[in-house]
Amino acid sequence: MREVLAPRLLGRRVPLPLVGWLALVWVTLWGEVSPGNVLGGLATGLVVTWLLPLPILDPGIRLRPVALVRFLLLFGWDLVTSTVRVAYWVAHPGPPPTQIVRVPLHTSSESMTMMIMIALTTVPGTVIMEAYPRELVVHVLGLPGDVAEAVRADVAGLERRVVAAFGTRRDREELA
Structure with missing residues (x-):
């Protein structure tokens, strides 16, 4: 081909x-x-x-269909629950709870980090404020209380699903 x-x-x-x-x-x-x-x-x-021949580029992304389906289902669930949560706080009187959380990443792949950032920013109520190598600063809306550990666990789960669906063998080994 x-x-x-x-x-x-x-x-x-x-x-x-x-x-x-x-x-x-x-x-x-x-x-x-x-x-x-x-x-x-x-x-x-x-x-x-x-x-002027272009070099052959490898974006560092591999597609795994089963892991992709799992990622998409859980991502869809995150979209629905976050939308409901944000809609609740929009209709609720008073200021919504917000928190800024530093989240460590286990992958060093720029492609995987970018996909994680896109997935996080797409979900209503979360915004990436800063990105460092192996660390993100995330603003979270609508989660009452001290939820830093829950946010870190959610992002770690998202990272595992993104790497499982799109990562190279090296990415998956690095995460394990």
Whole structure:
């Protein structure tokens, strides 16, 4: 499949999807769809991708379907319960309880840390205030009392689920 999408041209791989994208940009910039513009865009895309090859990047993400389903189900549950909690505090008179919690992370992978941050920020009532290597500062809304340990446990569970669903073998070993 990779050979079809990136055939060799004079000894170098030329990624056809990127050539197509560059041709589309070329035609868009010229503002007119004509055979000359399309051929010029394809030729330009071929020359650019051949002269300036991009390195092969590994984003450090692997997809595991069973763990992904588990992650999505629990994430959906978090969305529902957090939405109800935030709606309650919006309708409730008086200021809602808020807390700022420092949460340690066990993974050093930037990809995994970013996915954890996105998942946390997507859930209503939580915001990432600061991010450090292996530590997040999280603002939590609507949980009464001293809930720092509960928040740390919830984030640790989220981290385990994210790494199980998307992490590399090294990420999973680091977490264990």
